[in-house]
Amino acid sequence: MLGIRRRRRPTWPRVVMLAAVTAAVLLPFWWMISLAFTPEGHSVRFIPEQPTVENFQIAVQAANLDTAFANSTLVTVVAVLTNCTVPVIAGYSFAHLPFRGSKPLFYVLLSTVAIPVSVTLIPLFLMARHFPLAGGNDLLGAGGSGLLDSVGGLMLPYLVGTMNIFLSRQYFAGMDRGFAEAARIDGASELRTFAQIYLPMAKPLLALVAVFSFTGVWDDFLWPLVVSASERSVTVQLAITTFAASGNVRYGALMAATILVTLPVLVVFLVNQRSFISGLAEGGIKG
Amino acid sequence: MGLLFVLPAALYVAVFQLGPVLYGLVLSFSSYSPISRDGPSFIGWDNYAAIVNDAEFGQAMLVTGRYVLQVLPITVAIALGLAILSNRTFRGVGLFRTGLYVPHVVSLTAVSMIWLWMYSDVGLVNLVLDALGQPGQRWLTTESGALNAVSAMRIWKALGSNMVLLLAGLQTVPKDLYEAARMDGANAWQQFRAVTLPGIRPMLTYVIVMDIIYLAQGFAEIFVLTQGGPYGTTTTVNYLIYTEAFQYNQMGSASAMAFVLFAFIAALTIVALRAGQGRRS
Numbered sequence: 001m002l003g004i005r006r007r008r009r010p011t012w013p014r015v016v017m018l019a020a021v022t023a024a025v026l027l028p029f030w031w032m033i034s035l036a037f038t039p040e041g042h043s044v045r046f047i048p049e050q051p052t053v054e055n056f057q058i059a060v061q062a063a064n065l066d067t068a069f070a071n072s073t074l075v076t077v078v079a080v081l082t083n084c085t086v087p088v089i090a091g092y093s094f095a096h097l098p099f100r101g102s103k104p105l106f107y108v109l110l111s112t113v114a115i116p117v118s119v120t121l122i123p124l125f126l127m128a129r130h131f132p133l134a135g136g137n138d139l140l141g142a143g144g145s146g147l148l149d150s151v152g153g154l155m156l157p158y159l160v161g162t163m164n165i166f167l168s169r170q171y172f173a174g175m176d177r178g179f180a181e182a183a184r185i186d187g188a189s190e191l192r193t194f195a196q197i198y199l200p201m202a203k204p205l206l207a208l209v210a211v212f213s214f215t216g217v218w219d220d221f222l223w224p225l226v227v228s229a230s231e232r233s234v235t236v237q238l239a240i241t242t243f244a245a246s247g248n249v250r251y252g253a254l255m256a257a258t259i260l261v262t263l264p265v266l267v268v269f270l271v272n273q274r275s276f277i278s279g280l281a282e283g284g285i286k287g
Numbered sequence: 288m289g290l291l292f293v294l295p296a297a298l299y300v301a302v303f304q305l306g307p308v309l310y311g312l313v314l315s316f317s318s319y320s321p322i323s324r325d326g327p328s329f330i331g332w333d334n335y336a337a338i339v340n341d342a343e344f345g346q347a348m349l350v351t352g353r354y355v356l357q358v359l360p361i362t363v364a365i366a367l368g369l370a371i372l373s374n375r376t377f378r379g380v381g382l383f384r385t386g387l388y389v390p391h392v393v394s395l396t397a398v399s400m401i402w403l404w405m406y407s408d409v410g411l412v413n414l415v416l417d418a419l420g421q422p423g424q425r426w427l428t429t430e431s432g433a434l435n436a437v438s439a440m441r442i443w444k445a446l447g448s449n450m451v452l453l454l455a456g457l458q459t460v461p462k463d464l465y466e467a468a469r470m471d472g473a474n475a476w477q478q479f480r481a482v483t484l485p486g487i488r489p490m491l492t493y494v495i496v497m498d499i500i501y502l503a504q505g506f507a508e509i510f511v512l513t514q515g516g517p518y519g520t521t522t523t524v525n526y527l528i529y530t531e532a533f534q535y536n537q538m539g540s541a542s543a544m545a546f547v548l549f550a551f552i553a554a555l556t557i558v559a560l561r562a563g564q565g566r567r568s
């Protein structure tokens with residue numbers, strides 16, 4: 001730069017400050033881990049004196065974690081799969097295959113992002129209860145408990161995230177339409193053009209949608225709390241809160257349960273952190 | 288063809304997002320208990336009239352408002368400071384960004400568990416106070432302190448995501464603007480006021496709006512840490528809606544509360560957006 005480069009101020013003061021704040025922010029997690037490995041009845045130390053895994057054994061048995069993990073995994077996997085297909089192809093269409101009224105339709109769909117959960121919570125609960133032909137219901141949705149207290153009911157509101165339609169449209173709008181023209185001349189159908197040309201180029205988008213869906217569904221609490229009525233449909237977040245509320249709280253076991261429940265999202269986040277953080281920022285800049 | 292590809296997503300959103308909004312609106316003008324045999328019966332504005340006069344709901348609105356207003360400015364201020372600090376490439380900066388972001392990824396229920404212990408009689412906060420020779424406190428069970436204790440946790444949780452967004456905003460500010468400001472003799476504070484703030488204004492507005500939307504719907508942390516107590520001092524509107532609908536089976540009035548909350552969030556958002564546009568236009 002014209003040779004008059006300013007001398008950069010040293011970076012070490014920022015490193016020290018950032019390190020201090022980061023350490024302070026992560027400190028509660030450290031104590032959580034220490035507590036989880038501390039035997040019941042011992043006082044917690046920064047590093048446990050006689051580390052033990054008995055808290056984890058207690059947690060798995062007492063907190064219904066096995067059923068909870070099975071349910072949460074199934075619900076999350078299904079939601080990730082549907083979210084990586086249905087809103088993605090919709091977003092592609094909004095970007096590349098406009099039709100009469102597609103713009104207003106897009107904005108109507110996008111506007112649902114702003115609706116608070118509590119507005120749709122009660123209607124969704126009643127819709128799940130009166131879901132036709134489920135849980136003893138007849139065709140009109142009367143007679144039984146519908147999708148309440150079932151894995152199907154847990155999935156109901158997660159299948160298509162509106163935000164993912166928006167992210168997909170943004171992503172595909174940035175891609176060249178020329179590929180599709182070439183494919184059309186070669187006689188490829190629109191579906192083939194999407195699946196074989198655009199989708200393979202959209203791996204970063206799919207990673208982003210998958211990670212967002214995974215953490216969103218795995219971490220959700222209010223909907224499972226309302227829909228689940230028994231162990232049958234317990235989820236991981238429900239399992240730890242029920243465990244915490246079950247009389248005398250044993251913090252060591254509670255922390256062990258919390259660690260187990262948190263590990264999957266933490267792993268998914270750390271593996272995909274680049275796309276996760278840049279995607280979050282991108283949604284903000286463009287939105 | 289395009290319509291065909293959009294249809295599955297559009298139908299789903301219509302049935303499970305827009306449909307429930309209309310259904311909820313109808314419910315808010317009805318009296319309905321799911322355990323009775325009768326369906327919803329139309330009662331006009333009665334639910335809304337009852338809410339206006341309901342001291343419990345009024346308190347919940349105040350709690351929600353205070354919660355948003357005391358978490359938001361502190362979070363944004365600290366996050367902006369951290370974003371400015373990490374807006375420089377040096378070895379290990381990614382590590383700090385990732386570390387600060389971790390509380391955002393961990394579920395609200397899970398982090399609330401950690402803070403439930405930290406705030407307990409034998410928890411970290413009291414251990415530290417004890418080591419300093421100070422008496423311990425009951426953080427979550429005093430009327431004056433419980434909401435502040437929950438707020439501290441929410442500030443801690445929101446820092447990372449706010450920081451990452453603000454950092455993305457900072458990186459869109461052209462470097463030569465700083466150069467020009469320096470040539471004009473602007474000091475660090477003047478550069479911040481004249482270059483940084485206007486430059487990150489759109490992102491700052493976005494961050495504030497998202498914070499408002501999330502914070503005004505606080506629920507899981509209240510459920511775990513305080514159950515709305517003591518004496519309703521931490522009962523947010525969302526927590527009240529939950530108890531009204533699923534413990535007292537008053538689906539109609541709970542729906543009305545949800546729409547009042549919706550209006551409240553919309554109003555706060557509009558204020559933030561207006562302020563964000565500022566005099567620039």
